Each structure stands twice: as C-alpha cells, then as structure tokens.
Amino acid sequence: MPASSSSAFASLSEFAALLAASPAADATALAAAAERNGQLTKPPGALGRLEDVAIWIGGWQGRAQPRIDHPQVVIFAGNHGVTAQGVSAFPSEVTVQMVANFRHGGAAINQLARLHGAEVEVVALELDRPTADFTESPAMTEGETVAALQAGWNAVNPKADILVVGEMGIGNTTAAAALAAASFGGTGADWVGPGTGVDAAGVARKAAVVDIALAHHAGQLDQPFEILRRVGGREIVAIAGAIVAARHARVPILLDGFIGTAAIAPLARGNAAITDHCLAGHCSAEPGHRRLLDRLGLSPLLALDMRLGEGSGAAVAAQIVRAALAAHDGMATFAEAGIAGG
Template sequence: MTSGLPFDDFRTLLAAPRPIDQKAADHVVQDFRRYAGKGGSLGCLEELAVWLAGWSGRPRPMILRPLLAIFAGSHGVAARNISALPIGATAAMVERCSSGAAPACQLCSTYDLGLKVFDLALDLPTGDIAIESALDEKATAATMAFGMEAIAGGTDLLCLSAFGVGNSTVAAAICAALFGGRGADWVGDEPGADRSIRGRKAGMVDAALSVHSGRLADPLEVLRRLGGREFAAIAGAIIAARSEHIPVVLDGYPAVAAAAVLHAVNPDAIGHCVLAGLSADDGQAKAAARLGFKPLLDLDIGESGVAAVLAAGLLKAASTCYASVAVSGVR
C-alpha cells in the first residue's frame, strides 16, 4: 500500500478497522449463560473472556503467546527540568530490562509472557515541543510502521508500555490538544517530584499548545507535533494488532495518549484495547475516562510494564476459566 503522503496509509487503515467477531463473542456469552443456569458465576472474568473471543476471533479464546512490548524514547522537552529523573534514566531503564533485573522482566517469567524492549534512537531526542515540532510527518509515519513490527514473530495478546523521561508531560500535551483544557488539567504528580515540577510540566504543555495553535485539528498532526517516538510506535502497534485480531493491553499514560490519538481519528479504532491500571497521575485517569476505559486493576502501579503483565495474567485466567466452562460446565 503506497500513497503520496506518509500518513495516508494509516488514515486508510483507521477509516475501516477490522470489526469485532460478534459470532465468536456470542458463542462465549451463550456458554456462560448456560453455566449461570447451573448456579455458576465468574463475574468480570466472563466479560473478559467474551472480550477476548470477540477481538481474537476465537469462539474458544486462549492466550498462548502473550507479549509485552516496551518502547523507549527521548524527548527534547525533558531538558527543561520537568521530571524528578535525570535524562539518562531512560537508557538505564532499558538496560535494567535488558539484563532481566526489572520487575516487569521477573513478572514476564512468572506469567509466561514474551518481552521486547525497543530503543527508539535514545541518543537522538525529539524536538522540544515547547518551541518546535517533535517530529516531521515522514519520521512519525516511519516510527508508526516500526511499531507495527512489534507483532512480528506472532502473539495473541499484545501488552504495550513505554519508557521515556518527560513522556508524561508529552502525554499531557497530547491529551490537552485532543480533549481541550490547559496544562494544569492534564499533568499529574510523579514519585519523587515536588510541586514545582508539576508547575513546570503544566507550563511546558501550555507553551506547546500556544506554539502549535491552529495546527492541531488533525489528530495525527497532534501526534507528530506534540508526541514522540514511543507514542508513534505504540499507535502503530495498536493499528497492527487490530488488523491481525490481536487484543491489546495498554499500560501507562503514554499508551493511553497514543490510543487517544487513534480514537480521535476513529472512535472505533481502539475497541480491541483494555487498560491495565492507573498510576497516581490524575491526567492519565482523566484521559482514560474520556476514552471509556475502566482499568482492570486498581493497584496504583506506576512502573512501566508491571500492571500490563498482571493484567495479562488476569486475562489468561479468564480464558482458562472459560475453557473449564466450555468443557464441563455447560453439559
């Protein structure tokens, strides 16, 4: 598929995303109804099994090859002291994951998830969104295409998260552009940060909105002007997963913001996504509410990838319970 402008192919994909397999979902619903008639109830696990069936296209949903993909990017605006973490912390996060020392890595082993960590040119920060665009259209589209490759090699459940000092400010800027409001409405606190950092984050969002004013009507322009490489890659991964009947678990404010971009293009584009949980950042909670996401977990986890893996474990439990119902409970 080729076109004259880098974003055109993504617009085509988003205009008509693959629909839910309602027949597969209904099959699971009927099995659970028969099970309930025998006195059984599995609560929200039933809803999750139905969701898995519909979006995987499998009337007997199974999760055999779940994957956690973490995208790491660097941001020019991070140089403005908008985080309690030093700029080099992103590379340290990647190294910790690569060595297997991060909690998310240990949990992937516990819950039998694959793990991919993508270094998205950490030595090349994006443009400072308070004075210029983060990326040009060609680079944004190329990074979205790269993110689509997250599913290469096969997976049946894709969990998406991100590393990047300053990316909560970038996420807030994207949400402010898409949903309206000012920086103070969308930034939140982070561990170890004092109130002055929150104020600087809000100021950077306001500056970015002012600089790019009048050029943010197109959601994909919001992504390229105010986003970053991890945001673009997550957006691409969400699109690719939809085309291949792969359900998606989102983890963290950047993942929610990337999903918000796609939702703004077509509200149906993220039906195959669920939200793992919420951190202490109230901006993420507001964005999730706007998108209609109800977090699967309420554990106040802020570290990237951890809530996603725990949510994957819950979804695996839902598919396992349904398998039991399908084999014995409906007879």
C-alpha cells in the first residue's frame, strides 16, 4: 500500500523542507549490528563488503539483525517530449506497451522481482501527455513537478524492508544525461550513451540535444528543483519523490541504473547526504553511469554490463543483499558455537 492517499507536501518549497529534514540512520542499531558482526564465527572482515551491507541495512531498518520480509519494487513510467529530436531508437508508444507488459508479468523485472520475493508495482504518469521538449521550454511546470514528486512519495510503502525503484520512458537516457550535466557540469558528450541502442550518429545527436538544452536553460539551473523541472521527466521526478519518502520512513533504497541515479543528482548537488540510505545495485553499461556514481560517492555492488532499466540491475543486486543478511542473521557467534577467539 502507498504511504498515504495524500502527500506530506503541496509545493516545491514544502518538499525542499522535507529534503532538508531527512532523518539519519539509527545509530544505536548501527552499532548493535556492527557489534554482532564482530562476534560471528569468521575472521574480521572475511565476508568483505557483505559485512558492510548488513550493518548498513541494520542501521536503516533499526535492528541489529536486519531482514527482508517485505520488499517493494516500484516502476515509474513517463513519456518525454524531447523524443521529437530523434534521440531514441524506439517510438514513445513503446512506453505504453511496456507498462502493459509489466502489468501482465511479462518483463524481465517481473521475473527478477519474484526471485526477490516481490511483485512489481507500476505507476504510469500521464503517458498520453509527454513532457515538453526541453530544448525549447521547461519539461514541466511547477505544478506538474509537484504532482510527479507526490506520485513518487505516495507510492512508497513505509513498512517495506527495502525498496527497488525502476523506470520506463522512451527518451529518458537523454533526460538523465541533461540532469547529470546540469548538476555536475560537463557537456552532452560527457554524459550521453547509446541508451536503447542508437548508433554513433544517434549518440552524437543526443549530445547535441543536451547541449542545446543546457544553453536554452542557462542561468536557470542553479536550484535542484529547477534542474528537475526543466530537463527531467515525470518518471524521473517521481523517483526523486520516492527516494525522499523512503528516507523519511527509513526504508533503504537499491538504486538501479543511469536514469534512476540521475534522479537524485540535482538533490545531491546541494545535499550530498541524501544518498546515505541508497545503495547502488549495479553499474550499467551506459557510459555516464560510472561517472555519476563516482560523483555521488556510491560504489556499485555489481557490474554486469546491464542496460535494461526497469529496476532490473537493482533487483539482481537484491540477491547479494539477501546473502549478506542471511550470513549476518543466521551465523552463530563464537560464544554460541563454543569456539575460542571471538
């Protein structure tokens, strides 16, 4: 079930206040999880990063022995007016068709989510009304931006143990590149990639489109929400809303690929701590993703050359998280096992 039928905010300024008031992890639980980890029947650090993941999850779940009993997987879908610039190998109609596929259980994410013990929830955002072409005007009005943030906020189940957020939106790798460039600098060529499979000429066209957008909005990209509003998309803004909602509910997040990560780039530019409850599930094959993860200080769990989106990489990484928690929760301590040296 969603967090609520109505959001905790009604304007961008109110959402900004919530972002600024984002809570921290439970320090007591974090310490208790670390203490338990030090007592388990293994040499210190022998499970490597699995130990760090388990302790991190414990801090956000507020318990020394964290578990995943109620995972949530949500996909946000939206259409982009910038596709008029020829930036995608597929038409916008594919977004609608893939939403139907998600709802019928036929996509890759459906299979991976079931393996993770979750069903896919889909939030489609006005697919019959794409955002404006951001090379000519802001992608969204302030009201549309607030509505997308609310959709993301309301989709989060505050009782979830962990949240995977995915996306679907033809043209959204171009929007992600524009968001990354507006947040951290660089040109279109520094951030764009093949996306759904465009050729070298298509990649060059995407880079040019991003540069045109940056020039068109020059002087207006100094605030996080202006960046999201001007060069983002509804599904990307919804992911930002969901991530902040999860933070307030202390639900740890598994980020997916370039687009989902780009959703928080504008927020992190002015509030780097927003990533504290986020774990990068993987590094995708989209070239800008590694660079963006580095700028956000996030180290991915996996690098499998995936570039599907949908939350698929994060859902695969969820199995690594489950492995970390299984060891942390199920292993005996030295005292329980009667082994000296603990």
